[in-house]
Amino acid sequence: MTEPVKKRRLRLSPKLRRRLKRGLIIGSAATPLAVGGLWFAVHKVEWLGPLVANTLRSVVGTDNVAKLEDFVYGLEDRYNRFSRKDEKPKAYWEVPPEPSAAPPGSASAAGALAPKPPRFRPANVGPMLKSWSAPGDGDWVPIRDARRPGEEPYLYKTLLHPDPNRSWAEVFVVAVDLSRVKVYAVAGRNEPKSVEKEAQSYQRVARIPDDHQDLVLGAFNGSFMTEHGYYGMKVDGLTLVKPRDKSCTIAVYADSRMRIANWKELADSEPKMEWFRQAPSCMYENGKLHPGLEAGGGAHWGATLDGETVIRRSAAGIDPKGEVLYVGITNHTTARAIATAMHHAGASEVTQLDVNWSYPKFVLFEPGADGQRKAVALAKGFEFSDDEYIRKRSLRDFFYLMPKDLMAKSAVKKSM
Numbered sequence: 001m002t003e004p005v006k007k008r009r010l011r012l013s014p015k016l017r018r019r020l021k022r023g024l025i026i027g028s029a030a031t032p033l034a035v036g037g038l039w040f041a042v043h044k045v046e047w048l049g050p051l052v053a054n055t056l057r058s059v060v061g062t063d064n065v066a067k068l069e070d071f072v073y074g075l076e077d078r079y080n081r082f083s084r085k086d087e088k089p090k091a092y093w094e095v096p097p098e099p100s101a102a103p104p105g106s107a108s109a110a111g112a113l114a115p116k117p118p119r120f121r122p123a124n125v126g127p128m129l130k131s132w133s134a135p136g137d138g139d140w141v142p143i144r145d146a147r148r149p150g151e152e153p154y155l156y157k158t159l160l161h162p163d164p165n166r167s168w169a170e171v172f173v174v175a176v177d178l179s180r181v182k183v184y185a186v187a188g189r190n191e192p193k194s195v196e197k198e199a200q201s202y203q204r205v206a207r208i209p210d211d212h213q214d215l216v217l218g219a220f221n222g223s224f225m226t227e228h229g230y231y232g233m234k235v236d237g238l239t240l241v242k243p244r245d246k247s248c249t250i251a252v253y254a255d256s257r258m259r260i261a262n263w264k265e266l267a268d269s270e271p272k273m274e275w276f277r278q279a280p281s282c283m284y285e286n287g288k289l290h291p292g293l294e295a296g297g298g299a300h301w302g303a304t305l306d307g308e309t310v311i312r313r314s315a316a317g318i319d320p321k322g323e324v325l326y327v328g329i330t331n332h333t334t335a336r337a338i339a340t341a342m343h344h345a346g347a348s349e350v351t352q353l354d355v356n357w358s359y360p361k362f363v364l365f366e367p368g369a370d371g372q373r374k375a376v377a378l379a380k381g382f383e384f385s386d387d388e389y390i391r392k393r394s395l396r397d398f399f400y401l402m403p404k405d406l407m408a409k410s411a412v413k414k415s416m
Helices: 014-044 048-060 062-083 263-272 335-345 404-415
Strands: 141-143 155-160 170-177 181-186 218-221 233-235 238-241 248-253 258-262 273-279 313-318 324-331 349-355 362-367 373-377 398-403
Touching: 155 335, 170 181, 170 335, 181 233, 181 248, 181 273, 181 404, 218 349, 248 263, 248 349, 258 263, 258 313, 258 349, 263 273, 273 349, 313 335, 324 335, 335 349, 398 404
Parallel strands: none
Antiparallel strands: 141 155, 155 170, 170 324, 181 398, 218 362, 218 398, 233 238, 233 273, 248 258, 248 273, 313 324, 313 349, 362 373
């Protein structure tokens, strides 16, 4: 009868044990630092966020990455609510005083010297929460074109603080005069991916065309990647991704009219569209909040991120007459917060665009030191580069704004 084999214990020298223990301690301490460093870098290095997210999706899957994002953003929100709980809402720009009324009987009061009213100026809407706002909340400030300061403004901006529990939840809104501005859509270098066979050979410029760069007023981000919902897009006469019936749709027609509505309401007019781009379900339709947002969440407006997730978001909206486009970019907001802020600003139809740290942005353009156009951010803290949308080809789709009157003048000059 054979005796059972005794297991031999691995004996480590005291010196090796000390090294191993020290390595474990250093590793335990370094892991949180590495994760923290990566989180900081993702928030500071423009290209790193998309790279990390897309790499993770290819390894662990889209749903798992969304759950991870939900978890991390939840931790960040809890930390902010603890560390920033005493912060007050802050302003990002000065609001010029309203022109004072002329004294009765003066020449100005009689109309002789009265300034000509601007062709476009949205009515101030005031703060969303009067007791929890920054100076100038809800007041529209003109955005002057640095290249043509004498032109009447085509765009106005305002800031809103929609969340009583988060003073750092900010919604920056731009109002666009659609009677004088045309909106163009551009497919990104990679997104949305061309699903339709006839669009496989489509040559993507992925930036603002050269002949538009001298006049362009501003540009802002588009919608989700194709794999995050297969939301449709048509541009340059080609359908890259077929429209989905229940998706909210931004459409611009041959006569420059713009509409934002559920696709079922727009489908019959598709042949007259110059372009369309889709997003998740409309947040507001006919002035009414989507039922999924009534309780603050329950539906999804961020890939697979729930509506309650506190993240950076972007949105587009339009007024009931179809005369004003509203574009919003945010810091630290839920889906309901951005929806109600856009509605407060004046939009009766609202659609969310893209989400997460790197994608939402609104840039303006001004002359650079080298004479070339450069992009400048609407507000501090949003990621962009000087070449954004003009010399740098965008990976994702985007929209840009052109002044109709100046385009007409330019066309006349060229024809002479």
